[in-house]
Amino acid sequence: MTRISLKVDGQNVSDDVEPRTLLVHYLREQLGKTGTVIGCDTSNCGACTVHLDGRSVKSCNVLAVQADGSEVTTIEGLSANGRLHPVQEAFRECHGLQCGYCTPGMIMQSVDLLQENPHPTEEEIRLGLEGNLCRCTGYHNIVKAVQYAADNGGGDK
Ligand code: FES
Numbered sequence: 001m002t003r004i005s006l007k008v009d010g011q012n013v014s015d016d017v018e019p020r021t022l023l024v025h026y027l028r029e030q031l032g033k034t035g036t037v038i039g040c041d042t043s044n045c046g047a048c049t050v051h052l053d054g055r056s057v058k059s060c061n062v063l064a065v066q067a068d069g070s071e072v073t074t075i076e077g078l079s080a081n082g083r084l085h086p087v088q089e090a091f092r093e094c095h096g097l098q099c100g101y102c103t104p105g106m107i108m109q110s111v112d113l114l115q116e117n118p119h120p121t122e123e124e125i126r127l128g129l130e131g132n133l134c135r136c137t138g139y140h141n142i143v144k145a146v147q148y149a150a151d152n153g154g155g156d157k
């Protein structure tokens, strides 16, 4: 076992993990952060996307020990002071979800995309989300949601 210490959704945590433990399993199984979901075992779907030191990563593709000393934000830590993040609000407003399974990853990836490029074109949004799959094929409204977020301060946070 290896001791890791990191900050997750604003809280300091310290735990013993096996060196092979994936970050997504650590978040879900040891911290109970089940808002971050697993949609594949091939690192393709992006459902497990979180922020590691402010940048989006597929948490099934990162070992928990690699996050030692870092700051992780999950979908559960995105809202602040009881208010949804503008990107969360935009997904709700534009109905950017159907079953919702891809939504945590889509939102985390969209937040990162807008931090990099606060006013993306439709093509840039589609390219930015190409690593995230929606099995319900709800891409049209997802893109609309990111555009709506961009127009409503989603890239400002
Ligand atoms: S669960 Fe991580 S990419 Fe699919």
Ligand code: FES
Pocket: 096, 097, 098, 099, 100, 101, 102, 103, 133, 134, 135, 136, 137, 138
């Ligand atoms: S809304 Fe169902 S997988 Fe995207």
